[in-house]
Amino acid sequence: MSENIQIQSQAPLRELPEPTLRRLPWYLAYVGLLKERGVDYVSSTQISKEINVDASMIAKDLSFLNIKGKTRIGYEVAVLEHELQDFLGFKRGHNAVMIGVGSLGASLIQDSGLVNYGLRIVAGFDINPDVVDTDICGVPIYDMNRFAQLIPSLKADIGIIAVPIHVAQEVCDIMVDAGIKALWNFTPFRITAPEDIVITNTSIYAHLAVMYNRLGLKNSLES
Ligand SMILES: NC(=O)c1ccc[n+]([C@@H]2O[C@H](COP(=O)([O-])OP(=O)(O)OC[C@H]3O[C@@H](n4cnc5c(N)ncnc54)[C@H](O)[C@@H]3O)[C@@H](O)[C@H]2O)c1
Known part of the structure; x- marks a missing residue:
């Protein structure tokens, strides 16, 4: 990634x-x-x-x-x-919340490997009534409008953003206001936050352009 x-x-x-x-x-x-x-x-x-x-x-x-x-x-x-x-810090154990429990968010919650890297996803938040009040592998999914209310009891200082691009900044602001200290942003939107917030942007797609370019160059050299 x-x-x-x-x-x-x-x-x-x-x-x-x-x-x-x-x-x-x-x-x-x-x-x-x-x-x-x-x-x-x-x-x-x-x-x-x-x-x-x-x-x-x-x-x-x-x-x-x-x-x-x-x-x-x-x-x-x-x-x-x-x-x-x-x-x-992989041994320490950090609590995180997932914002947006669609295709990507749900898969990350199901990824048992993250725990080996010290990341425990303790809850998900979404606006879709089909997923709100369900759970994924025992991780409860709550309505996004309960975020500020629930975050103190969840003891999470990391928020993972897996929402559509047009609401990325909006959910970022909600998380920062609720006291989240670090944001792992999976959307392609470059979110902004106050200086004391740690932001990590991750994209599995970013390397594709490099790979396609190198592959194209290799193919053109071979033909
Ligand atoms: N970084 C990567 O490598 C990578 C890979 C896949 C997807 N993505 C990005 O991740 C994001 C999610 O992709 P996806 O395929 O899971 O989309 P998706 O449509 O399957 O899921 C998005 C979820 O966000 C929820 N949502 C919408 N508005 C919300 C809000 N205001 N608050 C809380 N939840 C809200 C939706 O109800 C939905 O469940 C997109 O921005 C996509 O571009 C990034």
């Missing part, structure tokens, strides 16, 4: 370069594989060969973590996995 993170506030944690934050989950995924295979130690050179990122860059990225590699042996796999999960 293409991501565009506007960390507009100085986070209480140390603010890391965005490219580093994008690469750390790659290392985590690879280290998880190594752990499954029973590997005890891994060096940045080994990680580099597998995931095609320069070894010195990996060492630099990992220097942000509270972990030291051993000369010639590398990092202890179990410790590295734990430190990465901890550092990335």
